Amino acid sequence: MTDYELRELMAESVQKCHRAVFDKYCNYVYAIVINVLRNCGSREDIEDCVSDIFLKIYKRFDESTDFSGNLKGFIGTVSRNTAIDAFRRINATNNRFVSIDDEIMEEVRSDERLEENTEKRELSRILLGKIRDLGEPDSTIIIQQYFYNRTAKEIAKSISMTSAAVQKRSSRAKQKLKALLIEAGIGKEGLI
């Protein structure tokens, strides 16, 4: 979505613009947020955080901010930062003292550490590639289960299978993925 398209939509209807941006980027934002809050936030925390992010984005629209054609980049940055704030807040609420060296925090400015990220990027690529190699519906099951923290019942509903079938497929897919990763020579540490 370009700045021009954004302005056009804003001129037509603010809410329509909001909805269009939301529909286009909600899955992207949700994926970023869940990657940060997966292990500490409830589903409600995650949705709350996603809505906070869109609030911030909408308010930037009001300010006629120039996104220089990189709206997605802007959304990604706001998403990561907001998710990290939520991560801190949730942990503070839970009386958890969070060391700033938490792995989650390490991700934030990772784009500035290109050298260190090269390996990580390669591992990520291999991991996702191996998950794709599982074939459908196993790839979707693994992603939904492990990346999105979805329950077997939710997954079952989304791919029109029974919960029991999802669990069985998941169990087999996990074993297969484990073998594929070891075959790929990347071990498990750092990934799993």
Next chain:
Amino acid sequence: MMKNDLFKEIDDMEIDKISQDFPVLTDEEKDRIFSMSERKYNLSRTPDENEGFGDETVVTGVERYKRSIWKNYASIAAAALLMIGGISGSIMLMRNGEHMIPGTDTTETNTENGITKDQDKTYPEGSREAIAMDLSDRFAELVNKLEGKIDYDPSDVLEFNIYSFKDPSYREGLCHFARVSDPDFQTPDDYVRAIREVCTDEFYNRLEVDGAHESDGINYNPGINVKPSDNFIIDFSQYENGSDIDMASYNFHKEAYIIYKDSLYVRTDNLPDNWRSHDDMPIVTESEEDSFRAVRYALFSPVCDNPYSKIGTMLTYYCVKENGIWKIDNIINGGNIEKLGAYAISFYLNNKDTDLDDLNINENIIIKDVEITRHDFNSSFTVHSVLRDASGDPVFDFTADAEPVLPDGKPDENGHIMNIHIDFAEDFNFSNVDIKEIK
């Protein structure tokens, strides 16, 4: 396989691809979140709240953390354990008897295998237990010290505003550093000296020079992957107290310590309210004339990576005599037992035939819910947790005895199963499973 760690190293680009190729939000969820954001937006447009949405309300970025080299260099084993992270630590399953959880009282507890445990017990001077307790306590103290647990002079404080001059949204903000007053810790060298008094030269040098994650796919030995560097510690002497500092002007690491005009300063922002150490007594599992092993559960961060932990992370201290002095020669991290408990429950929900399948139970157990009420050094334990639904509401109360079944689960001649990655637990044996509905 630990589901919540599978994607912990996922790259941003891959997250984007996942969001495109595996979108997960249902229409219902989209509508709900969109409505929430619109409601917040409309509320935010009241006159009072419509002000000030400038850079200051944009969430602050966080600089990628990298432990400063000098601290890694100095802390050795502390940093080694830091690198383990998550539940991915290896486990050492001890078959040496029941380990009762310390309760509020500190009365003596006799176990079926005859191991006696007493929180207030003191061991005879020179005994293996006394040595293990001394070394492990000193080790914990040094790790805590590295994290900022140190005496300081509250009247001698520096303040710097640290952010990226290029992009002020990335900022650490106001940072306060107080001058260290601990007479035994005035320079980084003092710390190196202290850690070398606890660790053998071999352990120190191995981690200092070769530190690494050694793995053959299953066996996993934690190490550190840092090497000594001249870049021991950042000196802020060039900056006036109270000045702004560009994060880009040096390699910012969220320092716990800085040097300022030849003095050591500790950062006083965000220090934890309570510093934890060990909450149990060491159990000596093997003893020779010049060496022994002892097990203790660590509660200190970052070795214990679960802040909700009440039992802790199992550490096996390998101690040897070096030039007539007992020192730590290796430390094996056995993983955090509450995380292991969470994994076991999740495994149960995923793999065991249960009537819970159709009840929308979220099998991703929240670690803070998990409580271990009995354990046998990670090899079996009683775990309790609430089970929540997809909305996060507690719906069931779960208690079970669990025993991990490992691919190569035969204990060695000492009764130990070493370095088995808990992710490779093929199964758990469950008994006394008790699931009660929460009304």
